[in-house]
Amino acid sequence: MSTAVQSQDPHPAVEPSYLVSKRGLMSWLVTVDHKRLGLMYLASVMFFFLIAGILAIVLRTELFTPDQDFMSAQTYNQVFTLHGAIMVFLFIIPSVPAALGNFLLPLMLGAKDVAFPRLNLLSFYVYSVAAVFLIVAILTSGLDTGWTFYTPYSTSTGTAVITATAGVFIAGFSSILTGLNFVVTVHKMRAPGMNWNRMPLFVWAIYSTAVIQVLATPVLAITLLLLIVERSLGIGIFDPAMGGDPVLFQHFFWFYSHPAVYIMILPGFGIISEIITVHSRKHIFGYKAIALSSVAIAVISFVVWGHHLFVSGQSELAGVLFSFLTFAVGVPTAIKVFSWVATLYGGSIQYNTACWYGMAFLWTFTVGGLTGLPLSTLAIDVHLHDTYFVVAHFHYVMVGGTVVAFIGGLHHWWPKMTGRMFNETAGKWGCLLVFVGFNVTFMTQFFLGHQGMPRRYYAYLPEYQVMHQVSTIGSYILALGLLWTLIYLLHSLWKGDKAPSNPWGAVTLEWQTQSPPIEHNFHETPHIHGSPYDFPEIDKSAGALHH
């Protein structure tokens, strides 16, 4: 097998990069270049990550003592709602797919752009309009329903539910359009020679994600529309006082929002597959198992929503079936984690910042995955449901999984995106602070949860105080790590060394063009002859053993 790629850039830097090929504000505002849109998404999601992160610190500070401290109950309830809603709908769902996915997908496929570049620009503006709606909701009368909008609370509270749900409804369309664009791009835009077995695993992950986005998001849109109709026209759908069924809302909501959990985590899996292979100079272990387990997770994710309703009063039979199906998701997830660890075997591991994040991910995501097991176990979930155990579990998956992978990916592709190298020592300190801070914050919350501490309390029984204080201190360390990371990354834009086209020696196509890439990505269409993980260090003479 020859090396994967034949289109080593023969004329380095003869053309200006996508960053400077066109100049002026308008050239950004109406750009259809997937790379510029990726950067615009990146700036937007980072802005909302910062806002929602500050809200999280405010919450943790209020929880430092059991009593009400500096926030009223109403303020606390609005702050935790906004923390959740902004993190989920404006940060984490678009984070990897819309920011890194947009930037990388066409490059990894050897294409000039996504299939529908103008639609891509439209998605960005639809997302921006959604953000405006949510901000207006916050600035007018706030929102105090929790990010889940459970009825009949959401149909009876006085806050800006209609404005906020309209924002989420609109954000959904951005998600659908991006998903559609990616599905078509993967099917139609692959470079010659790139069959399905030669796609980088990041592409597989983004592809599985896009399929869920297209299929699940319309259900959320319909659900929120029904909620708006009930609130504004008084038609009884969910409110029992008007003949509706409040639990029906939970079924509708989680029919989207459980698959949405995989919209959030699958792209993270893709990033980890790229990071671990490149930085250990190894072919991925079990390419097919990893690729197909993404698809399996995407399919099963549609039939597990009922595990959010184990104590809602849904039928016992439904509970048993959903419990079984939820365990079924655990199998492909376990396969992925084992395969990543096995990839390290016999490697030559280079410990730079991206690799550190990859190693941290294996720890945090494994904790997140394992603590999903008691929540799938019916009888135990009855105790742990809606306690801090659940809070800790989903933060281990969403932050320990997705965000750690996202930041790792950001470091891995930073030289490609910006053309600059960041300071590796600063990066490792940042990773260490994030890892320690994160574990201190959320490991504690597992213990709080099994001791019975309920979610969404602004004041709590004093027995929980010690663990709440440890958790709050952990959140400060985490915040410090993230701020530090922001600072050295921004610093690198001005002071960083110029990045070579392929600083990590990767084989995937995005590294075979200059850093940052030219507007049309490649000077000539690349041709693919082999695996995206066929590194020159691999000792082919020892190959016969393992087939």
Next chain:
Amino acid sequence: MLFSLLIAPAAAEAALPPSNPGTPPMSDSPWSLLPAASANAEALDTLYIFFWILCGVAFVGMIGVQAYFMWKYKKPAHGHAKTSPLTHNGKLEFIWSAIPTVFFVILFIWGEVEYMKQVTPPPDAMDVRVTGQKWSWTIEYPEVKGCSLTNDLYVPVGQPMRLTMTSVDVIHSFYLPAFRLKKDVVPGRYTVLWFEATKAGLYPLMCTEYCGDEHSSMVGRVHVVPQEEYQAVLAKACELKQGDAETAEDFGARVVTRGGCASCHTTDGTVKTGPSFKGLFGKTETLADGSTITVDENYIRESILEPNAKIVSGFSPQMPSFAGRFDDKQIAALIAYIKAQK
């Protein structure tokens, strides 16, 4: 513990939400499980410990292998080592798919069996009605005429209890950590929760479905008492009459507890969803329409029976009416109690 030194014990005591006087300590150590006060709790703890051992072994095993590989296959100082061409291994992949599957099936079946016990009340269970509202629990005993308690559930040791629950406003969730049980309390339908307490004591009861401003204050107590004392304890708890040696103010304090008033009204001046009782009597307040009113006996009485008639500016109409729940003597005592909060 280090961090508990940051706040003096006396301060922690004072921080106890006033709605929960007497909520017992749940556990002295953050590492131990809650008290297990029902058969269900004991059975679940066994399953839970099995889970922790299983996951502990899996986690240590996996992270151990990862750490070993990370150390063993570190890149040499210069250049790269030749790396293994391994791409897959069908046998290994089958094994590591099959082993988790087996354990998942064990956890699933074990959890399912315990769950079916949790949701199947025995035929001799004693009935209690529970009604959730913002932000208190009303608990009624069909066999005791006119008995309606707020946030206090009395149960005898060794007697299965069946709670039939509904809500009058939004969804709440009835959570008994010491029994490892919870069930959502949904408006427009009944949900059922049953348990058999095994250990006498005082245990917390909490709302675990977010229900608005004072969700955090929807905390009550479960009193588990010996069989032989149960009838007497319940009868005493249900009775709400002024004792011979009791002042109107002290009786008023009991009325406040029975009404669950502390969820929204403090006595230390802190404003929650309703005004604080401290310094309330005699105060001149501005209503939403701009007119003013003096808080006197008549205004308090009206606010108890028709809470939404005159809302003080800055508050929202959230309070339920207590017409039919409190009689004249109880209201008079309540007014005496509020007067005394200077």
